Amino acid sequence: MKTFKAYLCLFSIVLAGVTVSSCNKDDYTPQTDLAYDVTVDGAVATFKVTTEGVSDYKWDFGDGTTSTEKAPMHTYPGKGKYVPTLTASVNGKSTESSTVLRIAKTSPVKINDNTLDDWATVTNSIQLGAGKGIFNAIKFDYDGNYIYVYGEMTGKKADGVIFDFYIDSDNNPATGLSTGTFTEGGYDILLEGQLLTAGVDIFYHNSPDQTAFSFAQQSISDAYQVGTVKEEGGVVKFEMRIARGKLKGLTGQGARFGIQGTKSDWSVTLGSAPDVGTSSYFLDMSE
Known part of the structure; x- marks a missing residue:
């Protein structure tokens, strides 16, 4: 203020x-x-x-x-x-x-207002491809304090889908994990877990070898929050926000995101946004 x-x-x-x-x-x-x-x-x-x-x-x-x-x-x-x-x-x-x-840049998104209607005017979204699987839509917005994520997917909340949010927080491919899963990024942060039923854990890439899938778990309170979740007709819609000041690098002018959904028993990948092997989504926060 x-x-x-x-x-x-x-x-x-x-x-x-x-x-x-x-x-x-x-x-x-x-x-x-x-x-x-x-x-x-x-x-x-x-x-x-x-x-x-x-x-x-x-x-x-x-x-x-x-x-x-x-x-x-x-x-x-x-x-x-x-x-x-x-x-x-x-x-x-x-x-x-x-x-x-x-x-400064503001967002129309309000967490915990029991509606997702405020996402109607948000246009920043991942272009989904053939490998989208359960994902029907993924949108992003931001302000000075938070990054907001909207998801729409086929299924039920009770399915306990495991989410992996790969985040290149500093938009720098020379730091973090380099992986063929999502190109054009070095992924410094991984949020992983059953987001809608149990939450996610927070990991930072901790190896000088960028090809090594090596992440250290972090204990960071209030780093993210799930907002309104709606379930109807075999479709789940939800929103979450990520605190920019809590996770390293997210206070910059841009970040890259790649999201995957996996079955609750880790047996199969259910969807990817964007497609595996393609460029991750860049959220421009230079305003």
Whole structure:
């Protein structure tokens, strides 16, 4: 959460060797500077005027919308640079003050809201091929704190499908596991387990030999969370989020993903997204 201050500078001039003192009311100059604080949480900005003696509030939020409230809360339409301006009367004098806000990338996805409808506008998705198996759709979205994953697959939650999420967290093929399973990546992180019934374990690749399937299990709390899960007509739909600040490398500008599903007894691979032997999915997070 970020806090900004908008203000007009007051300058004091001290004349050497001269002291001026007066207690007469006639010498009092009412305050006419105008200041306000802005607290930003995602795309929501909350404004609070800190100057006393203010009235007639007229806010221009810099995105074509306005308000006359004293302490408005405003949701910006998306990432970008905005210049909110307050015009108000300070002790009877009209004064104006502005600041610059930069709103970061936000996501429409909300975990645990008991709906998957918020994924309707998300377009980042893996192109599934002949080896998709049980997978019908895989989507991704992100914001400054999380990567969001949406999955749709044939079957039941109770099947206990084992998921393998191969993640090239730093988008660098020179680090992590190099495997023919998914090309164009060096996979630093592996999330593996029965995601929808028992959760997944977290592993980091720990060998200087990039061809060695060598991963060390990690103990990292709150690294991921499963959100809404819907099951209907032989199809399971689910969402999860991965905390970018919890797993190494995920705070960068891009990451690669490859996902496989395996039967609960490890007897057969049920699907792959994208196809085995093809390039992993690159999630561009440079915004």
